[in-house]
Amino acid sequence: MMLTVLIALEFRYSLTVVLRSPASGRTCHLGLLVLLAGCGPHLPQGRMPNADSGRIQFQSYCAACHQYDGQGMGDAPPLAGSPWVTGPDNRLIRIVLHGVRGPMEVQGKTYDQEMPGFGQILSDSDVASLLSFVRRRFGAPSESITPAAVTRVRAANPSRTAYWNTRELMEKQ
Numbered sequence: 487m488m489l490t491v492l493i494a495l496e497f498r499y500s501l502t503v504v505l506r507s508p509a510s511g512r513t514c515h516l517g518l519l520v521l522l523a524g525c526g527p528h529l530p531q532g533r534m535p536n537a538d539s540g541r542i543q544f545q546s547y548c549a550a551c552h553q554y555d556g557q558g559m560g561d562a563p564p565l566a567g568s569p570w571v572t573g574p575d576n577r578l579i580r581i582v583l584h585g586v587r588g589p590m591e592v593q594g595k596t597y598d599q600e601m602p603g604f605g606q607i608l609s610d611s612d613v614a615s616l617l618s619f620v621r622r623r624f625g626a627p628s629e630s631i632t633p634a635a636v637t638r639v640r641a642a643n644p645s646r647t648a649y650w651n652t653r654e655l656m657e658k659q
Contacts, residue, residue: 540619585649610636
C-alpha cells in the first residue's frame, strides 16, 4: 500500500503530518509538537510599541520608491541618514500627511519628484507608527512620534490639499 505524506509547518510550533491512502482516499492527521530553541515567547528587549504596525505601513506605502533598505530608487531620495528624516517632527509629519513636490537635496544630490500625501488614508496613529519606524530604522535614535503630535499638525492645516514644497517646509519648522 502506498501512502502520500504531506508535511506542513504551522506557525513555528506544531508540525502536522497528513497521511493519505490513494486507494481508500482516507487521510490521517498526526499533530506533532515541535520545540524550536530560541523561538516563541522571547521578544527582543526595548521593542518599540507599534513597531510591526510601522513596518507594515512602511512596506505598504513607502518601500516601493524608497526601498526596504531606505536607499531610495531612481528619482526617490534615500531615507537612510537623510536630514528630512532626522529633522523636526512637524516637518516629517507634514510630508507624510500632505505630500511634497519640487527640488529636494539629500546627500548632495537634488531630487525633483512628487511624493503623495497619505493623510486621507492613514489615521494619526498609523502615521505616528510609520514615522517612528522610519526614524528608528533610517535616522538617529530618537523619541517616537506620537499620535498626538500628528493630530496637532493635522489640526494646524485642516484645509490643506496641496503638496508642500521644500521652501514652505523649511520656513514652517
